[in-house]
Amino acid sequence: MAEGDAVAAARAEQVALLTRIEERLRWLSSWTVHNANNIRAKRDGLKVGGHQASCASMTAIMTALYFHALRPQDKVAVKPHAGPVLHAIHYLLSEQTREKLERFRGLGGVQSYPSRTKDTIPIDFSTGSVGLGVAVTAFSSLVQDYLVAHGQLAEADTGRMIALMGDAELDEGNIYECLIEGYKHDLRNCWWIVDYNRQSLDATTADRMFRRFDDIFETCGWRVVTLKHGRLQREAFQRPGGRALEDWIANCPNADFAVLTYLGGAAWRERLERDLAGVRGVKELLADHDDAALARLMTNLGGHCIETLLDAFDAATGDQPTLFIAYTVKGYGLPLAGHKDNHSGMMNTAQIEGLRAELGIQPGEEWDKWAGLGDNLAARLEALVKDSPIARKAPEHRAPAVPVPDRLPVPEGAVLSTQAAFGKVLYDLAKSDAALADRIVTTAPDVTQTTNLGAFVNQRGLFRRQELADVFQKAKIPSAQKWSAHTAGQHIELGIAEHNFFLLLTSLGLAAPHFGTRLLPVGTVYDPFIARGLDALNYGCYQDARFLLVGTPSGITLAGEGGAHQSINTPLIGMGQPGLESFEPAFADEVALLMRWAFDHMQADGGSSVYLRLTTRQIEQQPRTDDSWEAGAIAGAYWLRPPLPGAKAAIAYSGAVAPEALAAWEELQDDLPGLGLLAVTSPDRLHRDWSAARAARWQGGARTPSHIETLLGELAPDAGLVTVLDGSPAALSWLGGVKGHRISPLGTDRFGQTGDLPDLYRTYRLDTHAIIDAAAELFLA
Ligand SMILES: Cc1ncc(C[n+]2csc(CCOP(=O)(O)OP(=O)(O)O)c2C)c(N)n1
Numbered sequence: 001m002a003e004g005d006a007v008a009a010a011r012a013e014q015v016a017l018l019t020r021i022e023e024r025l026r027w028l029s030s031w032t033v034h035n036a037n038n039i040r041a042k043r044d045g046l047k048v049g050g051h052q053a054s055c056a057s058m059t060a061i062m063t064a065l066y067f068h069a070l071r072p073q074d075k076v077a078v079k080p081h082a083g084p085v086l087h088a089i090h091y092l093l094s095e096q097t098r099e100k101l102e103r104f105r106g107l108g109g110v111q112s113y114p115s116r117t118k119d120t121i122p123i124d125f126s127t128g129s130v131g132l133g134v135a136v137t138a139f140s141s142l143v144q145d146y147l148v149a150h151g152q153l154a155e156a157d158t159g160r161m162i163a164l165m166g167d168a169e170l171d172e173g174n175i176y177e178c179l180i181e182g183y184k185h186d187l188r189n190c191w192w193i194v195d196y197n198r199q200s201l202d203a204t205t206a207d208r209m210f211r212r213f214d215d216i217f218e219t220c221g222w223r224v225v226t227l228k229h230g231r232l233q234r235e236a237f238q239r240p241g242g243r244a245l246e247d248w249i250a251n252c253p254n255a256d257f258a259v260l261t262y263l264g265g266a267a268w269r270e271r272l273e274r275d276l277a278g279v280r281g282v283k284e285l286l287a288d289h290d291d292a293a294l295a296r297l298m299t300n301l302g303g304h305c306i307e308t309l310l311d312a313f314d315a316a317t318g319d320q321p322t323l324f325i326a327y328t329v330k331g332y333g334l335p336l337a338g339h340k341d342n343h344s345g346m347m348n349t350a351q352i353e354g355l356r357a358e359l360g361i362q363p364g365e366e367w368d369k370w371a372g373l374g375d376n377l378a379a380r381l382e383a384l385v386k387d388s389p390i391a392r393k394a395p396e397h398r399a400p401a402v403p404v405p406d407r408l409p410v411p412e413g414a415v416l417s418t419q420a421a422f423g424k425v426l427y428d429l430a431k432s433d434a435a436l437a438d439r440i441v442t443t444a445p446d447v448t449q450t451t452n453l454g455a456f457v458n459q460r461g462l463f464r465r466q467e468l469a470d471v472f473q474k475a476k477i478p479s480a481q482k483w484s485a486h487t488a489g490q491h492i493e494l495g496i497a498e499h500n501f502f503l504l505l506t507s508l509g510l511a512a513p514h515f516g517t518r519l520l521p522v523g524t525v526y527d528p529f530i531a532r533g534l535d536a537l538n539y540g541c542y543q544d545a546r547f548l549l550v551g552t553p554s555g556i557t558l559a560g561e562g563g564a565h566q567s568i569n570t571p572l573i574g575m576g577q578p579g580l581e582s583f584e585p586a587f588a589d590e591v592a593l594l595m596r597w598a599f600d601h602m603q604a605d606g607g608s609s610v611y612l613r614l615t616t617r618q619i620e621q622q623p624r625t626d627d628s629w630e631a632g633a634i635a636g637a638y639w640l641r642p643p644l645p646g647a648k649a650a651i652a653y654s655g656a657v658a659p660e661a662l663a664a665w666e667e668l669q670d671d672l673p674g675l676g677l678l679a680v681t682s683p684d685r686l687h688r689d690w691s692a693a694r695a696a697r698w699q700g701g702a703r704t705p706s707h708i709e710t711l712l713g714e715l716a717p718d719a720g721l722v723t724v725l726d727g728s729p730a731a732l733s734w735l736g737g738v739k740g741h742r743i744s745p746l747g748t749d750r751f752g753q754t755g756d757l758p759d760l761y762r763t764y765r766l767d768t769h770a771i772i773d774a775a776a777e778l779f780l781a
């Protein structure tokens with residue numbers, strides 16, 4: 001046999017086997033959903049759910065990718081609702097258990113959407129909120145390049161960061177924010193594979209978008225590979241009448257194509273006979289296909305043709321970012337194919353039985369990997385699966401921790417803001433030779449200077465794969481910012497797009513498990529604009545990425561900037577966000593202490609990301625006689641002025657309003673002897689600890705009181721509390737519930753406006769008077 005023939009024969013054999021694997025994935029994903037919804041016992045009357053059609057849409061794509069193109073070092077974000085296909089792949093690899101599949105969407109079972117933290121198979125990226133799982137792959141490519149440039153990863157070990165995405169994900173704005181940023185940073189090693197079934201959840205997608213995506217992506221430096229037709233179609237197009245058929249498909253509206261797909265062979269025939277009547281060759285072409293064959297031909301799109309997929313993946317060499325637009329049919333190979341309501345639609349029992357029979361699977365053999373295929377074929381499939389590169393994927397890294405110094409020096413100065421202190425701590429680190437400093441990566445969405453990252457950047461440089469001179473510096477124009485960019489730089493500058501910011505923090509914060517090197521990402525953003533990227537922040541926390549988020553400046557304390565820039569609800573975001581421990585310090589020594597703690601906590605097993613809410617208000621610093629306050633500051637609160645035992649009153653404050661709280665405390669001394677002043681550094685940690693302590697007690701655990709119970713336990717049972725912070729009063733008002741103390745909570749719950757601090761604090765009742773008034777009402781009435 002000639003060499004070419006042997007290659008062709010091997011390819012044909014590979015395609016034949018992968019076609020069987022595709023069928024298994026289509027079956028197992030369908031069956032997993034069916035079992036959970038129709039067979040497993042139900043207790044709550046709720047629909048379990050699952051997406052058989054969305055799975056079937058990409059089983060061929062995932063077969064060709066996972067069992068051929070994927071290399072062990074590649075990482076994949078899987079379209080959320082195709083999660084069951086990923087689990088079926090790992091079931092074939094013997095890395096997923098039948099028991100977990102049977103508990104799909106149940107407690108401890110396979111999660112509905114791939115989850116790094118909840119699923120037990122290797123998941124590179126969690127997905128669920130559409131669009132974010134796509135864009136994050138681009139940022140992980142950037143992080144990979146960062147590690148290569150910093151000598152932490154060999155070029156030979158770099159992988160492709162791949163997103164398997166639905167076409168409706170292309171409607172998400174964060175995709176385009178990421179495209180632009182990717183172009184600026186010379187993105188490479190990134191593949192996005194679109195399951196282009198032209199259906200979203202509600203509808204068939206707009207025909208007008210045809211070719212638009214090609215333009216958009218090519219403009220941003222991507223190679224676009226369109227897989228429109230499968231081999232059957234391409235061969236048919238060569239026949240007489242074939243050109244006309246090709247044109248007909250090209251011009252067929254998405255909705256018509258979907259309807260005909262659903263109706264099947266007879267409907268295709270009737271329509272083509274009508275539309276292509278009299279075209280030479282068409283009659284014969286149609287006559288050569290029975291209804292089943294005609295339906296197969298018409299739905300033989302690129303994304304369902306294993307051969308087409310293999311060829312396309314093989315041909316996409318080099319590191320240019322690549323968009324594959326793989327035309328598909330939603331629900332391919334299922335009776336749901338093409339129906340506009342198939343997104344959450346499920347096969348009924350008769351339909352799933354029909355599919356089972358079609359695939360030669362006997363009743364009772366539904367979970368058998370290779371049921372109905374015969375020993376010989378089963379053995380060959382088992383061998384193919386075992387030999388596939390994905391089977392050689394190494395477990396995720398457990399990167400060694402980066403040592404954190406025992407203490408970070410406290411910035412000097414009698415009067416300081418928390419934002420300035422933050423910048424100074426980073427700057428001191430940047431000048432030091434601490435190992436920690438080398439692993440810090442800073443980033444900001446175009447607010448580097450105004451959030452006090454500038455000094456760190458001057459010291460450590462901007463990261464760029466290509467050197468970029470600071471033209472202003474060369475021209476000897478005086479400036480505080482020295483923005484030279486080079487491969488050793490440690491600051492990644494982003495445009496103003498907060499989703500990108502949080503996705504980059506996510507990717508940097510996954511560097512340890514992904515690439516084996518721990519990075520300590522520090523990102524700054526104006527506090528109110530956290531809300532702009534909130535879903536991406538949640539996304540990063542959900543997959544346990546570790547970073548330090550600094551929201552600054554915050555609150556109406558940012559007086560002159562007015563209501564559009566003054567954050568109100570971020571203390572509640574900090575409290576409500578799992579995977580993020582939030583703090584609002586007031587003094588520079590607290591900032592240094594909490595940053596040190598954060599660098600540790602970001603690396604700890606069971607740790608998390610950390611959020612610091614800071615301000616530009618310069619306040620007088622507190623003299624300290626010892627470090628006894630420190631443990632409390634980390635736990636969330638400490639007595640800045642301890643109450644006398646059994647005191648009837650206390651003031652609790654957070655953050656920038658410390659001077660007002662202190663002044664009120666001074667003034668109330670005489671009227672309220674023993675008055676305490678509680679510095680609350682973290683309402684979030686206090687509340688979590690309080691909840692955990694109660695839960696532990698209910699579950700028969702230790703009866704240790706929570707930190708806040710201990711602190712407030714020093715007051716008389718009938719004491720009163722005034723709480724105050726520059727943010728939603730609800731962040732502290734719950735303190736009244738801890739011991740049943742009467743409470744008067746101050747804070748902002750209306751939009752801010754411009755003004756100077758005295759005016760604003762008076763108007764919004766954050767000033768000393770307001771605190772004294774609140775106290776008077778509680779204690780003296
Ligand atoms: C941010 C976000 N909004 C809405 C949803 C609900 N949702 C899940 S899938 C989907 C449509 C997906 O269509 P497409 O991406 O084309 O995938 P297909 O199922 O067609 O393959 C929607 C709206 C979601 N998961 N995330």
Ligand SMILES: [Mg+2]
Binds near residue numbers: 199
């Ligand atoms: Mg779709």
